[in-house]
Amino acid sequence: MSGAYDLIVIGTGPGGYVCAIRAAQLGLKVAVVEKRTSFGGTCLNIGCIPSKALLHATEKYEEANHKFADMGIKVSPKLDLKKMMTFKKDGVKGNVEGVAYLLKKNKIDTHIGHGAILSPSRVEVVPTGKESTPIVLETKTIVIATGSDVAGLPGIKIDEKRVVSSTGALKLNRVPKKMIVVGAGVIGLELGSVWRRLGAQVHVIEYLDRILPGMDLGLAKEIQKILKKQGLTFDLGSKLTGLKSDDAGCRLTIEPASGGEVTRADADVVLVAVGRIPFTQGLGLEEAGITKDQRGYIDVNAQYQTNVPGIYAIGDVIKGPMLAHKAEEEGVAVAEILAGQAGHVNYEVIPSVLYTWPEAASVGKTEEQLKQAGTTYNVGKFPFTANGRAKVNRTTEGFIKILADKETDTILGIHMVGPNVSEIIAQAAVIMEFGGSAEDLARTCHAHPTLTEAVKEAALAVDKRAIHM
Numbered sequence: 001m002s003g004a005y006d007l008i009v010i011g012t013g014p015g016g017y018v019c020a021i022r023a024a025q026l027g028l029k030v031a032v033v034e035k036r037t038s039f040g041g042t043c044l045n046i047g048c049i050p051s052k053a054l055l056h057a058t059e060k061y062e063e064a065n066h067k068f069a070d071m072g073i074k075v076s077p078k079l080d081l082k083k084m085m086t087f088k089k090d091g092v093k094g095n096v097e098g099v100a101y102l103l104k105k106n107k108i109d110t111h112i113g114h115g116a117i118l119s120p121s122r123v124e125v126v127p128t129g130k131e132s133t134p135i136v137l138e139t140k141t142i143v144i145a146t147g148s149d150v151a152g153l154p155g156i157k158i159d160e161k162r163v164v165s166s167t168g169a170l171k172l173n174r175v176p177k178k179m180i181v182v183g184a185g186v187i188g189l190e191l192g193s194v195w196r197r198l199g200a201q202v203h204v205i206e207y208l209d210r211i212l213p214g215m216d217l218g219l220a221k222e223i224q225k226i227l228k229k230q231g232l233t234f235d236l237g238s239k240l241t242g243l244k245s246d247d248a249g250c251r252l253t254i255e256p257a258s259g260g261e262v263t264r265a266d267a268d269v270v271l272v273a274v275g276r277i278p279f280t281q282g283l284g285l286e287e288a289g290i291t292k293d294q295r296g297y298i299d300v301n302a303q304y305q306t307n308v309p310g311i312y313a314i315g316d317v318i319k320g321p322m323l324a325h326k327a328e329e330e331g332v333a334v335a336e337i338l339a340g341q342a343g344h345v346n347y348e349v350i351p352s353v354l355y356t357w358p359e360a361a362s363v364g365k366t367e368e369q370l371k372q373a374g375t376t377y378n379v380g381k382f383p384f385t386a387n388g389r390a391k392v393n394r395t396t397e398g399f400i401k402i403l404a405d406k407e408t409d410t411i412l413g414i415h416m417v418g419p420n421v422s423e424i425i426a427q428a429a430v431i432m433e434f435g436g437s438a439e440d441l442a443r444t445c446h447a448h449p450t451l452t453e454a455v456k457e458a459a460l461a462v463d464k465r466a467i468h469m
C-alpha cells in the first residue's frame, strides 16, 4: 500500500519524538501528531523536566540556608517563589523548543491536534485550539505513544489547587504550611522534598509498609531514614479514606491499610501521588479493534505490534516501568524494526532514579528479587562516609551496593543512595549491559578523588577486599 507517510507517531513525549527521529534517520517519511501546543509530552511539560528544575533550585536554597555557612560563605537567602517558577518555566521552554528544532531538522511533519485512528492507514487530526475542520493523514504504519495520566483515588476530586496531582504541585503559588502527600513513590518523595525545602511541613501517607515499592528494600530504608532526618514524616501501612477541602483547607481521614481506628489530619495542600495510568482516551482503539489488558495497557507482541497489523505502541501505554528512558529505548527499537532492523530493548538493564537529596538509583535485580528467584549472590557495600570526595564535600550520606552472582561474579544489580548517584548509575548500567563482573569493575581505574570511586570500592567489597574500609 502506498501512503503519504511511512509512519505517523501519535504523541511526542520521550517515546514518540525519539521514535520519530530514529525513523527519519533511517529514511522513513514521518509525521507526528501532538495535542499539546508544545512537544515533549508529560516529561518535558509537566513531569521530569519542571520537577528537576524545582528540585535543583530548592536544593540550592537549602544549601544556602544550611550548608554554605560551614564552608565560610555567609548569606541570608530569601525565597522569591515567583522567580523560581519562572526559572522552571524557562527550563521547560528551552527543552520543548529543543524538540521542535530536532523534529524540523529531521524533516518530520508536525500536526498539532488530537489524533484518532480511523484505520491502520488513516489518522484523523482535530486541530487544537482552532475551529478548523479535521484533516485525515494517510500512512503505512502508526505508533501509539500517548503516555499516561494521573491515577486518582475514588471519591477524591483533584482541583489542582488544594488537592493536587504532580501537575498542580509543580505550580503552587505559595508555600503551604502543611502538605500531606498520599503515596511514597517517586513523585511523592520528590515533590514532597521540594516543598519541605521551601518551608512546608510535609507528611507522607503510604499504603504499603515501606516506601518506594519495587526498589531495593535496603535502599528504600536508607533513603527514608535520611528524609526523616530532613523533616519529612511518614505514616506507612495507612490509607486515605476521606478528604474534604474548601477555602479553609483540607480535612483528611486516615485508616490503617488493613482497617482499624480512624485518625484525622488537616493540611493546606494534599498531593495525590498514587501512580499513573495509561492514556488512550479518544484514540479510537475500540473502533480499530485494538485490545488492552485489564489495567488498560495496550497489548503488544515482542515487536511492539498491537493485535492490529501496522499499528504499534510504546512507552507508558504498554506494560513496564513508566519511565521516560524506557519509552525512548522502545521508540528507537520500534523505529529500527519498522526499517527492517533488529530493534531490541534490554529490560534487565533499565535504571531508575529518585531525584531527592541525596539521590537514590538502581539498576538490575533487587535483593528481594534474587532471594525470591533462589539466586545465590554476594553483596559488596561501600558507604560514602569512607569516600574521600564525599568526606571533603561533606555529603557522606548513603552507600553503593553491588549484588553479584555467587558462582560467576556477574553483576546482577547495583543500588545506590548518595550524592549525584543519578549520574553514577550510568556506569552501573554500562557494566551490566556488557555482562560485566564485580571483578571487571574492581579492576577498572576510577579517577581520584571522585564519588565514583565508591563504585569501585563496592565492587572490591564483593570479594571482601575494599581498600578504604
Ligand code: NAI
Residues within 6 Å of the ligand: 048, 153, 182, 183, 184, 185, 186, 187, 188, 190, 205, 206, 207, 208, 211, 212, 213, 238, 239, 240, 273, 274, 275, 276, 321, 322, 323, 352, 353, 354, 355
Ligand atoms: P508510584 O507508583 O511510584 O508510587 C505510588 C505510591 O502510592 C506507591 O508507593 C503506592 O503503594 C502508594 N499508594 C497507592 N494507593 C495508595 C493509597 N490509597 N493510599 C496511600 N498510598 C497509596 O507512583 P508515582 O510516584 O505517582 O509516580 C507515577 C509514575 O511516574 C511512576 O511509574 C514513576 O516511575 C514515574 N515517575 C518517575 C520519576 C523518576 O524516574 N524519578 C519521577 C516521577 C514519576
